[in-house]
Amino acid sequence: MLNEQHTLKMNIHFFKYQGAGNDFILIDNRDLSFKDTDNNTVLQLCNRRFGIGGDGLMLLQNHSSYDFEMLYFNADGNLGSMCGNGGRCIVAFAKHLGIIDIETNFLAVDGPHYAKISGKGNEVELQMIDIDTIDRDGDAYVLNTGSPHYVTQTEALNDLDVYQKGKEIRNNETYKAAGINVNFVEDRGDHLFVRTFERGVEDETYACGTGVTAVALSMAKHKQQSGHIQTPVKVLGGNLRITFDYNGEQFTNVFLCGPAEQVFEGDVSI
Missing domain, CATH: 3.10.310.10 (Diaminopimelate Epimerase; Chain A, domain 1)
Incomplete structure (x- = not known):
């Protein structure tokens, strides 16, 4: 019985997006069904030979103060810092899900971000953080x-x-x-x-x-x-x-x- 429990698997629906060749696995996690965010799971999913393949994995989640929250994992399975092309892709994903129209304010690991989508629908302009130190x-x-x-x-x-x-x-x-x-x-x-x-x-x-x-x-x-x-x-x-x-x-x-x-x-x- 213990062996059977350990082999039970969960089915996850995913999307694949790319921005200028930077490719990502995206999961609608507003219901928090994707709980298995340990390094090995994300690492395997991002593997290009034994998984879906991607430069990273993102979860789109609910947030009380923003349209959504972006949670980004590097391809090595670790929770990552901000990903610009990932941010643009998750904005397009949010539009696909009907969460936003052509503008959004969402939360990422480095703070709030504003973004807008062009009339053609696949061009995303993402506001990045201000910089005062180089x-x-x-x-x-x-x-x-x-x-x-x-x-x-x-x-x-x-x-x-x-x-x-x-x-x-x-x-x-x-x-x-x-x-x-x-x-x-x-x-x-x-x-x-x-x-x-x-x-x-x-x-x-x-x-x-x-x-x-x-x-x-x-x-x-x-x-x-x-x-x-x-x-x-x-x-x-x-x-x-x-x-x-x-x-x-x-x-x-x-x-x-x-x-x-x-x-x-x-x-x-x-």
Whole structure:
């Protein structure tokens, strides 16, 4: 009887979304039916060979003061910090569920976020947190846009071994304990080309929302720009856009903009 109880499984309905190639498992958990959030369960679901596959997993839950709450888990199974593309995807998911129309205020781990959906329905503009501190580590910039980021400029980014270089920086003596996301940027004049090694995934991903945001702000500071700034960014998974105001000291009205699309839905036993 004990063995039978241990083999009992629960059926969970899930959705798969992607934003510029950053892909996520999304679960409507307003009824709190998904309780098994231990590392191994999330890790297995995010596994690309033995599970659904994804850069992370998100639960959409009720909140008394907001339209919904976003709970984000990294692909390694650990509860994560803010995920920008995940935030855009969960907004599109909330619209699909009929929770919101074209605007929303929701709660994430780094606080409240406002977002709006364009008329076409798959373009989501997500407001990120204000930033007033950017540190330096040699020639690199270090800042927190909801998640910690390291930003370094490079040339010939197409040919760079992002996995190896990113892994080295993420695991050096300065950052190994807490971890950091490592962004490599090439300034191509009319846009920035960005590739990112993400902690929690421990690999390069096709896009990182908080990462491209960190890059855009760092490059504005590096170039001593000010005013209202729009920065087009190309990533492996497509194109994103960051808009913000910068007065030389603080970044405000920061928005991460780009597509968020449903890929498929299904059921899984856990």
